Amino acid sequence: MATDFRLRLWSCLLLLTTFSFTEAFYIPGWSIKSYKDNEAIPLFVNKVYSDNTQLQYAYYDLPFVCPPSGTRHAGSSLLSGQSIPLNLGEVLRGDRIMQSDIELVMGQDQECNILCTRNISRSDLRRAREMVKEGYVAEWIVDNLPGATSFVTVDKTRKYYAAGFKMGYKDISNTGKYRYYINNHLTIVIRYRKAPGRDGNRGGKVVVGFEVYTKSIGPQKRDGDGCPADINDADTPMELYLPPNATTDFSLQYPHSSYYPPESEQDVDDGATLDIPYSYSVYWREDDKIEWSHRWDLYFVNQEEGSRIHWLAIINSLIISGLLSAIVAMILARTIRTDIKTYKDASAEEGKLKAKRRSRPGSGARTPKTGEKMGTGLLEQVGDTENDADVSSDEEALEDVTGWKLLHGDVFRAPAYGYILAPLVGSGMQLIFMAFGLLFLSSFGVLNPSFRGGFVSVGIGLFVFAGLFSGYFSGRVYKTFGGLNWRRNTLITGLLFPGLLFCLIFILNLFVWAQASSTALPFGTLIGLIMLWLCIQLPLVYAGTWLGYVKTGAWEHPTKTTTIPRQIPAPAWYIRSPQSIVLAGLIPFAVIFIELLFVFQSMWQDKSGYYYVFGFLSVVSVILMLTIAEVTIVTIYIKLCSEDYNWWWHSFAVGGSSAIWVFVYCIWYYFMRLHIEGFVSGLLFFSYSFMACVVYGLLCGTVGFLTAYAFVRRIYGAIKAD
Known part of the structure; x- marks a missing residue:
């Protein structure tokens, strides 16, 4: 009953989001004059x-x-x-x-x-x-x-x-x-x-x-x-x-x-x-x-024709996501259940054999009767035969435990450079909160064309406030990796991504200043952005890190990590990190590329920037998140089956790998659809596109990381439960 109610609720929310762009309301301050x-x-x-x-x-x-x-x-x-x-x-x-x-x-x-x-x-x-x-x-x-x-x-x-x-x-x-x-x-x-x-x-x-x-x-x-x-x-x-x-x-x-x-x-x-x-x-x-x-x-030009294309984009996304869901539900789920059942049966058989051997003295021969000698003869041969049969059965049971089941002692081993991965995950959660906050407010008409500059202003406000979430998740992941210096993690989380972003904007601003363009940020605005960053966001990151690291602590793992790591066999070519990452990113990109055309047209061709069909964009974004989660699960499962336990960074890279294809799409769009002239204009286009792809990659990479982490905990927790 509860499941049906949740399904109805989600259906209603998606329906309202889809059609909300037709009746956008106006918030106080932008009322009729x-x-x-x-x-x-x-x-x-x-x-x-x-x-x-x-x-x-x-x-x-x-x-x-x-x-x-x-x-x-x-x-x-x-x-x-x-x-x-x-x-x-x-x-x-x-x-x-x-x-x-x-x-x-x-x-x-x-x-x-x-x-x-x-x-x-x-x-x-x-x-x-x-x-x-x-x-x-x-x-x-x-x-x-x-x-x-x-x-x-x-x-x-x-x-x-x-x-x-x-x-x-x-x-x-x-x-x-x-x-x-x-x-x-x-x-x-x-x-x-x-x-x-x-x-x-x-x-x-x-x-x-x-x-x-x-x-x-x-x-x-x-x-x-x-x-x-x-x-x-x-x-x-x-x-x-x-x-x-x-x-x-x-x-x-x-x-x-x-x-x-x-x-x-x-x-x-x-x-x-x-x-x-x-x-x-x-x-x-x-x-x-x-x-x-x-x-x-x-x-908004040709909205009727545009709506049909938007619906085409949603149908395309649903087909791709549906096929992936079928793979995960019908193939992957059955395979994992079979693996877990095989592991449980092998463990149970191994336990029975050990108990049987412990119930007999010596090497497995029966206790001789009074006056009966031990040594050579039929009795000794029978005892040896029974012992050999027990050993053979034990080895056969152990041979059934292969693939990902062998990694229970290594799968939660802390990754290399975890002190960088934790802040990246925290920054990704910060961007997720900002992105979905903007989509929610835009879909229900709070952010509309009459609120000039409102999308950017509210986005910056949400990003600064989400520093609390950034610090919390960064601190918990860092503690899970076994990190000891949580204050250093706070500084890296609060300074790494915003600092790189600000430095790039400042360098670009120098080129724009030289052209006397109004796009150049005034000096007072730069100072204001620095104050927002260091005086508001950084303290929020500190509070979130303290809450996640000190107050809440690390996530508990269902299995213990061994002291000596296993040797990883040579993987097949399609499992190797660069190939699998690039190929996996193509599927989420296929979900969004039609809608991406509208976003690019609004940003780079219709310079007024009045993109407002956020209802369609919200639906496509939800489908995108589901697709990234499913692709990451399939990719990480294949990696674990090849007995490779280095999945932490791989899951983050797979989740954000579609950003590579988005940047390739930016290059194609620049040469095929735009007519931009001049070095500075080209520099601005590719720099802004690179920053947008980095933001998109961090956001989607965090979704992939958290999905893979929940998946790995679930399957290894199922083994431990038995």
Whole structure:
């Protein structure tokens, strides 16, 4: 009855997790904000980013856009150019959100407003051309919604958004060279509807869409304010080009072309400048088709088709996991039961033979009667025959005890470098707690796109708090290995993985700093991360280690370890560590590779990073953990059957071996699906991918280690129980 209840409970939880992404709720602090007619709404500028590079830049750091005026506008308490407070996740993802000079008033259309006329030099012009060439898009924010470029599906039945808008575009000239144009006029369309509840009855309205349409308008007739005389008929675009210095005769080189090539190096510092006028229009459109709770749905492209692929990924994972479960349940379980029964029968037979021999005097001959002599003759021959039969039966019984059953005195022997394995297991438990905490909160809508930077911020908080679990498991494993210096184990656990991670991030930060990218972490943020690490996480690791090592103690083993280790026979080629580890990792990778495609697309191609179908990801993650556990059990059983008791490190490596295939997949994805250019961008991609694979490997390796440990304790405990 209890088993049926647990099965129903797990089924309900998985079902809720799967479908929770369709009705994500919003936590307090991100509730609905309504606006009245003629109420000012602030517009914030954030950053620019591109699919072709990993370098992001703050919008106001660009030398060719309108700088902030520093004035205060209605609807905001900030001066233009002043940053709003950012959480840790926003800073780490490169956000730099600032108040802009664009004024929005609920319900009031603005046909044209001049923003500024920016005078730029040749070097700034070159920077603008490079960013247009690399396909940079800008992100503006209104009511926590990023400005989006609107598209329609191929069948024209549904509209969807792509976050950001292009800063410019390129075209091919009659000489076959590219010409670059800047989008210097922006048409802002704000979609709104009546606010739900009492606010709507009082005239409140909510923003449900923020669209930006770009246009390049060159030097032409303008009115007194600087706006184009006719925006719709502006056919001449604003080209990012300055003619070369007049002292250089390019007409000889290009006699039949009216288009000059880009300026040469000697022309960069000639003092020539270009004026770029920036303007914008604002239109308000009521849209009752979009609910406020579903206003983010338009940012996720082709969700219906994506859902089918997600279901395909789950079915693929279930098939692989089901086949493994069948192997473990139908073959492995029966084999182990047969082995245990054989061992028990052999032990019982050996005990009976020993008891029988002890019940007879001497070498097994019967006691002679009165007057009967002992020595040669039939009686002695009979006694020898019985003794030989007992020895033969004893040897046959012992010959049945082979394979893993012979390792009962060595299987729990402490591994080499156990003082490193214990902290790795502790760090893996820390990552498991963080990962499943994030999946749980995301699946039920607590972490949603409106909580900008929330996924990273909460993830860091969970990781720091999970230092308690890291220390506890590290301390218990260390004590189980027979470790004596638990304070040293605390330092290794608290410093090894976080320290390596921080050092790698710091080194990468130097390269990003050199590029003046907003992805670079400010010095204050680095100090804050160090304080979180050393002042909060490390004490939690210390407390957890004390609890696991001193208070709780080591796990008890069902068998005693002998003094002299057994000699390990030469294993077959498929049992050797490198081969078996790599082959075993291919199965868990097959479970996740379809879902991995969506995660990679969200991280590296859709730079907005709005991956939110965490319900599907949660189900696949649960199946992945089950698959890793089953693969580890099968692999360790084969290793023990080959009379090799060095399974501790092997189980950890097998569990995390799919990280090798994930990294290979990263390499394939980089060369086949991405168009990243530049050394620093490539370095960032492979460094971030390596860190992600290390995290994934530690997490899965810990699952494999703990599963193998429970399995080994169970089978050798079954032998001892008899």
